[in-house]
Amino acid sequence: MKPAPKPTPETQPFWDGTAAGELRIQRCLSCERHYFYPRPNCPRCGGDQVEWVRASGRATLYSYVINHRPAPGFEDEAPYAIAVVELEEGVRMMTNIVGVANVPENLPLDMELRVVFEQRGDVHVPLFEPAGGAR
Amino acid sequence: MTVVIAGAAETDEVGKLPHHSTLQLHLEAARNALADAGMTIHDIDGVATVGTPGPIQIAHALGITPAWLDGTGVGGSSFLFHVRHAAAAIRAGLCRTVLITHGESGRSRVGAGRYGMGPDSILGQFELPYGVVGPPTSFTITALRYMKETGLTHEQLAEVAVAQRRWANRNPRAMFQDLITVDDVLASRMVAYPFHLLECCLVTDGGGALIVTTEERARRAPVYLLGSGESAEAPMISQMEDFTTSKAFRLSGEAAFAEAKIGHDDVDHLMIYDAFAHVPIYGLEDLGFVGRGEAGAFIAEGHTSPGGRLPLNTNGGGLSYTHTGMYGMFAIQESVRQLRGEAAAQVPGVEISVVLGNGGMFASAATLVLANRLP
Numbered sequence: 001m002k003p004a005p006k007p008t009p010e011t012q013p014f015w016d017g018t019a020a021g022e023l024r025i026q027r028c029l030s031c032e033r034h035y036f037y038p039r040p041n042c043p044r045c046g047g048d049q050v051e052w053v054r055a056s057g058r059a060t061l062y063s064y065v066i067n068h069r070p071a072p073g074f075e076d077e078a079p080y081a082i083a084v085v086e087l088e089e090g091v092r093m094m095t096n097i098v099g100v101a102n103v104p105e106n107l108p109l110d111m112e113l114r115v116v117f118e119q120r121g122d123v124h125v126p127l128f129e130p131a132g133g134a135r
Numbered sequence: 136m137t138v139v140i141a142g143a144a145e146t147d148e149v150g151k152l153p154h155h156s157t158l159q160l161h162l163e164a165a166r167n168a169l170a171d172a173g174m175t176i177h178d179i180d181g182v183a184t185v186g187t188p189g190p191i192q193i194a195h196a197l198g199i200t201p202a203w204l205d206g207t208g209v210g211g212s213s214f215l216f217h218v219r220h221a222a223a224a225i226r227a228g229l230c231r232t233v234l235i236t237h238g239e240s241g242r243s244r245v246g247a248g249r250y251g252m253g254p255d256s257i258l259g260q261f262e263l264p265y266g267v268v269g270p271p272t273s274f275t276i277t278a279l280r281y282m283k284e285t286g287l288t289h290e291q292l293a294e295v296a297v298a299q300r301r302w303a304n305r306n307p308r309a310m311f312q313d314l315i316t317v318d319d320v321l322a323s324r325m326v327a328y329p330f331h332l333l334e335c336c337l338v339t340d341g342g343g344a345l346i347v348t349t350e351e352r353a354r355r356a357p358v359y360l361l362g363s364g365e366s367a368e369a370p371m372i373s374q375m376e377d378f379t380t381s382k383a384f385r386l387s388g389e390a391a392f393a394e395a396k397i398g399h400d401d402v403d404h405l406m407i408y409d410a411f412a413h414v415p416i417y418g419l420e421d422l423g424f425v426g427r428g429e430a431g432a433f434i435a436e437g438h439t440s441p442g443g444r445l446p447l448n449t450n451g452g453g454l455s456y457t458h459t460g461m462y463g464m465f466a467i468q469e470s471v472r473q474l475r476g477e478a479a480a481q482v483p484g485v486e487i488s489v490v491l492g493n494g495g496m497f498a499s500a501a502t503l504v505l506a507n508r509l510p
Contacts, residue, residue: 005260006253037261037374063280063378065273066328071266079328082265082272084373094262094373104328109283125264 002073099129142172142346149341160238187248210494285428303451364390
């Protein structure tokens with residue numbers, strides 16, 4: 001079984017969002033920048049007046065590896081890409097790439113992606129698939 | 136007050152040691168370092184080591200009642216942090232002579248600490264769900280971005296392993312000593328594209344220890360600590376600011392060079408933590424030895440190999456010598472050996488050696504500038 005995240009109080013709004021089919025990230029009301037991972041203060045300016053916003057779900061492929069030694073739960077998918085994507089809002093997160101065979105030829109850096117969600121136990125994790133406008 | 140490394144030693148063996156527990160590796164290394172220093176436990180009033188088994192256990196097992204402890208555990212760089220912190224404590228008069236130990240049953244896992252973070256940790260929520268299997272699948276994730284931005288080729292990445300094997304070939308203690316070619320590296324099993332097996336570090340058992348004190352208390356020719364620096368970046372690789380450069384490498388290096396008042400041309404020998412083949416490339420650039428995007432060619436041209444102008448990772452490194460998990464101790468040990476003229480693959484005339492330690496996955500870093508004479 002693939003590992004499922006277990007929400008904590010400060011991350012619960014993120015996981016409530018994914019369950020509702022939305023990618024929610026935080027934004028600082030002082031410096032107006034988005035940030036990720038969830039925490040109660042802005043890591044750029046130190047401000048603690050922050051809000052949750054819905055991200056567009058659009059992203060680009062920042063970097064990845066293709067793992068040939070699968071983690072528990074991933075045996076049927078190996079080799080599979082472990083990727084870091086950059087959201088349109090400027091923050092980055094780790095994810096998997098779905099909807100395309102995970103081989104280097106299919107995964108040029110900076111290709112355009114969009115978020116989808118996969119259920120894991122009680123939570124939904126954000127994954128990304130090609131948006132069609134690659135390169 | 137001049138702070139020196141007055142004793143340094145590794146465990147009798149490194150490699151596959153299922154007959155040694157983690158604690159035993161620490162203690163054997165400690166006894167060897169004390170003997171090397173010409174000291175006994177009665178000379179030691181400070182103890183530093185990482186979490187498992189920790190400074191209380193080490194001090195107690197050896198019979199030391201410490202007046203100063205440091206349990207800084209920030210990954211494989213921790214022992215460089217310990218040297219820096221010990222120097223500060225000695226200068227501040229908090230203690231006189233510090234024992235720093237490393238022991239890790241990384242391969243045999245005898246009496247070893249437990250890996251892993253819970254599913255409610257930040258890592259467990261935002262990285263582990265994506266099929267990460269430890270450092271080979273996450274420390275490596277920056278490389279494709281670096282390659283795209285700088286033009287580093289797969290062959291140049293493989294050259295890092297080839298260059299370090301040339302040093303290991305001269306080191307009878309190295310786990311892998313046979314010379315290899317770029318083709319050998321590229322033909323080895325794919326672990327996590329773009330990394331092949333020979334571009335990933337070993338997993339071994341072993342240990343090392345250091346005695347840090349003042350020049351006056353040293354009983355053998357000392358190795359001087361001319362400067363040091365430390366910093367940290369992100370606890371998760373996905374949150375590293377720029378996948379093509381390590382902020383902690385840069386900041387720790389700048390601080391160490393500034394304190395030591397040295398320039399790059401003064402450096403005779405260099406150790407850069409090499410858990411994976413891309414890390415020395417980042418280290419060479421982030422320490423300022425070469426410009427951005429130049430390290431791959433620099434290594435491929437042989438400048439870091441035997442006979443080159445910047446001997447790098449002369450024990451064979453984590454890729455070929457040994458890598459217990461927290462390799463930083465072994466990088467310091469090789470610098471000390473080179474400065475004493477005792478290394479297996481000795482470089483002629485080493486007077487200043489720099490050690491860059493990585494902790495976690497570009498998460499923490501410390502740099503030491505060591506010398507066998509004062510400027």
